[in-house]
Amino acid sequence: LVGRAVQRAVHKHELPEGVFSLLFGSGREVGQALVADPRIKAVGFTGSRAGGTALMKTAQNRPEPIPVYAEMSSINPVFLLPEALKARGAALGEAFIGSLTMGAGQFCTNPGLVIAIEGPELDAFVAAAGETIKGAAAQTMLTPGIFEAYESGVSGFSASDKATEVARGQRGEGPNQCQAGLFTARAADFLADEALQAEIFGSTSLVVKCADLDEVKRVAEHLEGQLTATLQMDDADVDVARQLLPILERRAGRVMANGWPTGVEVCDAMVHGGPYPATSDSRTTSVGTAAIHRFLRPVCYQSLPQALLPEALRDGNPASVSRLVDGKREA
Amino acid sequence: LVGRAVQRAVHKHELPEGVFSLLFGSGREVGQALVADPRIKAVGFTGSRAGGTALMKTAQNRPEPIPVYAEMSSINPVFLLPEALKARGAALGEAFIGSLTMGAGQFCTNPGLVIAIEGPELDAFVAAAGETIKGAAAQTMLTPGIFEAYESGVSGFSASDKATEVARGQRGEGPNQCQAGLFTARAADFLADEALQAEIFGSTSLVVKCADLDEVKRVAEHLEGQLTATLQMDDADVDVARQLLPILERRAGRVMANGWPTGVEVCDAMVHGGPYPATSDSRTTSVGTAAIHRFLRPVCYQSLPQALLPEALRDGNPASVSRLVDGKREA
Structure with a gap:
């Protein structure tokens, strides 16, 4: 029911097809099949410790191991x-x-x-x-x-x-x-x-x-x-x-x-993660703007012609992003 | 021989004891014993694909799995x-x-x-x-x-x-x-x-x-x-x-x-890493200033008294670090 409502909102706001997907299944069959599929390159998961560690094992045993961000267990x-x-x-x-x-x-x-x-x-x-x-x-x-x-x-x-x-x-x-x-x-x-x-x-x-x-x-x-x-x-x-x-x-x-751990502000500084077994990967946060880093990897473009560079990397900074140039932050 | 020379340089420049360590061993015994030790929290490795994947398995099978950054194989x-x-x-x-x-x-x-x-x-x-x-x-x-x-x-x-x-x-x-x-x-x-x-x-x-x-x-x-x-x-x-x-x-x-892949400049922008099996973890670089991120994890200090905060996080920015405040970079 909720899935269909989200799907309608996606269409209404002309967001790209596939921005939201939902698969139902009991047990671990659907999850493990997804994690084992070579087209999947990273996994986010919230659930039990047994379920999370099972997915971690599946991901590590692939011919190409992939990152798993599982939020599993915390008594706070x-x-x-x-x-x-x-x-x-x-x-x-x-x-x-x-x-x-x-x-x-x-x-x-x-x-x-x-x-x-x-x-x-x-x-x-x-x-x-x-x-x-x-x-x-x-x-x-x-x-x-x-x-x-x-x-x-x-x-x-x-x-x-x-x-x-x-x-x-x-x-x-x-x-x-x-x-x-x-x-x-x-x-x-x-x-x-x-x-x-x-x-x-x-x-x-x-x-x-x-x-x-x-x-x-x-x-x-x-x-x-x-x-x-x-x-x-x-x-x-x-x-x-x-x-x-x-x-x-x-x-x-x-x-x-002097607060209580439930209730967080979703902001740039937030960290929703922690050492194992709270999460499978304590290097990241699963909520907040920094969460996107979980699904990125750095690529260096060395000496490529301007025409082949992503806009954000071109001379003159046409996309106006905050950049480091020779280690100094651009004004 | 090289190890002893590095050790002497460490003493001469009054760097902390333990900043450089070297253990010799043939085969994988020493490496696997280190990776399995609960006091070790992350691993960097350069070597063969067989050696790297063996360490990845050891790290994943620990009661507390840890990150392994193995540089293993690349034909460039x-x-x-x-x-x-x-x-x-x-x-x-x-x-x-x-x-x-x-x-x-x-x-x-x-x-x-x-x-x-x-x-x-x-x-x-x-x-x-x-x-x-x-x-x-x-x-x-x-x-x-x-x-x-x-x-x-x-x-x-x-x-x-x-x-x-x-x-x-x-x-x-x-x-x-x-x-x-x-x-x-x-x-x-x-x-x-x-x-x-x-x-x-x-x-x-x-x-x-x-x-x-x-x-x-x-x-x-x-x-x-x-x-x-x-x-x-x-x-x-x-x-x-x-x-x-x-x-x-x-x-x-x-x-x-229009260059050749050997020879890199160690700088802020460099990326020495890549998708599996080039490295076990493509989210990072093993060389350059960004390499330190491999061994860090975020910790959020929420509402802590100033006296308990690390200096870099205190009001007035006493350590003069470049910081984001409410999502905007401090001047």
């Missing part, structure tokens, strides 16, 4: 630093649930992990978040497959003796409805148990309680690649933040302070 | 267009052998293939090139392995009933000396026989004789990815060049006119 850790937690723990708890439940938690930048030092301030944060999540309405997820994966992930948390349930959101009545969830775990258990570290795609998050700052750092160092890492911090937290930053900027494509 | 086709061939065939023949024999043919950009329409003008080119190559001195190659691969490649040409020997250079007297070679083949045979299309790393080149311009185009379309593609052309060849250009710019990282 949020670090609550001590002074911020003390000053505004309850408010942070409410805002956190707002970010967690947006779009049934189906944002790649959904905050799936909160990390902080244990104590009464963190208890206040968890209590406020728990109260808020109880009021969170159930929301329909995109596909039955996504819903089933979500349910299975949450069941794993419920069944684990290492994770403690704080609260659940409202139960859904229709099919494929995501019931929000909030759990806590001790940092030592989190570090020891890979099941607690896996992404649950949907509105469920885990609060990791650390004994001290050293344990916060150990958790940060233990994390896989992420799209985002967030610091909730006040001025007095700058020194603590400075200790975490070298760890976080090696693990995420976007490091932010 | 040179196209002699009709008017240029008519006006200066003999001079082109001599200059060609100069490029072919430079450094015992051990440049990644060595012209291993010449493509032109058959006729008396091409015969004159081949005759001049043949005379010149006879005087070419034998030169010692870098390693016994490279020499053996060269000898085996040339033997394949000699044994083939599809390739005709024009002339050989002087025979060497010392070990591992490369004897230059020039062969011709008909385009139809070249297209049908993969052995004729393989790279011979060293001073041997093949002239492919085409029946007409359509056959020149078919040969161009049939080529694998290359570092360079060269047009020898006069003003009256512009229309022919315009027909070839869309094919060549899809197959090479550097398209040049």
Whole structure:
């Protein structure tokens, strides 16, 4: 239905035929056939880690390997630093649930992990978040497959003796409805148990309680690649933040302070990417003006006659592009 | 020996320890162990296609796959267009052998293939090139392995009933000396026989004789990815060049006119890369100032306090870098 609407818009605005295409298929058959076709020269993908790595393998095993830009998995850790937690723990708890439940938690930048030092301030944060999540309405997820994966992930948390349930959101009545969830775990258990570290795609998050700052750092160092890492911090937290930053900027494509990772501005400076497995290729962004670089490769035209050069490269700069000439930017 | 000299220069100029490292090993053991080590995050490599693809596989099979920039194989086709061939065939023949024999043919950009329409003008080119190559001195190659691969490649040409020997250079007297070679083949045979299309790393080149311009185009379309593609052309060849250009710019990282592919200027605009198998990753250059991008990934710092930002990103631009602000370049 959406595909047909886009197709109509393409015709109405006289955009070239083929600017939008849509192929439906269940499982990986259609995707793998496309990636294996020699006419395809690069791939962009958003989906599960298993699906993305399968496409990466297909692309690498072609006679001519091609780039795959797969956005696969991210739990987007949020670090609550001590002074911020003390000053505004309850408010942070409410805002956190707002970010967690947006779009049934189906944002790649959904905050799936909160990390902080244990104590009464963190208890206040968890209590406020728990109260808020109880009021969170159930929301329909995109596909039955996504819903089933979500349910299975949450069941794993419920069944684990290492994770403690704080609260659940409202139960859904229709099919494929995501019931929000909030759990806590001790940092030592989190570090020891890979099941607690896996992404649950949907509105469920885990609060990791650390004994001290050293344990916060150990958790940060233990994390896989992420799209985002967030610091909730006040001025007095700058020194603590400075200790975490070298760890976080090696693990995420976007490091932010005092916001929530969901919700991005699509602009020139944006980065929507991150180290593996957040994406298969951390050298690029999948959104924003710089995203086009994923599908380009440089070509040098050496000593070609003006008549054969692309307009943007001709003498006198007829296309008025911003250019480097002998390493200096043209005015 | 060279490694020790570089090491001394590093100390003398007080460069950081570790800025230069050298590990020796035969076979692929050392290379594969390095690529498999989780502390390694990206790989640059120059060598054979078999070696490069082995490293690509190792890198992809790591728990955390990493980028591999392998420069592997290129035969750098040179196209002699009709008017240029008519006006200066003999001079082109001599200059060609100069490029072919430079450094015992051990440049990644060595012209291993010449493509032109058959006729008396091409015969004159081949005759001049043949005379010149006879005087070419034998030169010692870098390693016994490279020499053996060269000898085996040339033997394949000699044994083939599809390739005709024009002339050989002087025979060497010392070990591992490369004897230059020039062969011709008909385009139809070249297209049908993969052995004729393989790279011979060293001073041997093949002239492919085409029946007409359509056959020149078919040969161009049939080529694998290359570092360079060269047009020898006069003003009256512009229309022919315009027909070839869309094919060549899809197959090479550097398209040049009226030069020889060996010899590059290391500058901001240079591209030393090309479609697979010239390199494993055509999105980058391995030489020139842009080469550093191969080892970078973008990180977005969103709303971070000034004190935590890298100097280059702080308000007032204290590091005086050329920056985009809201999509406009700062003066």
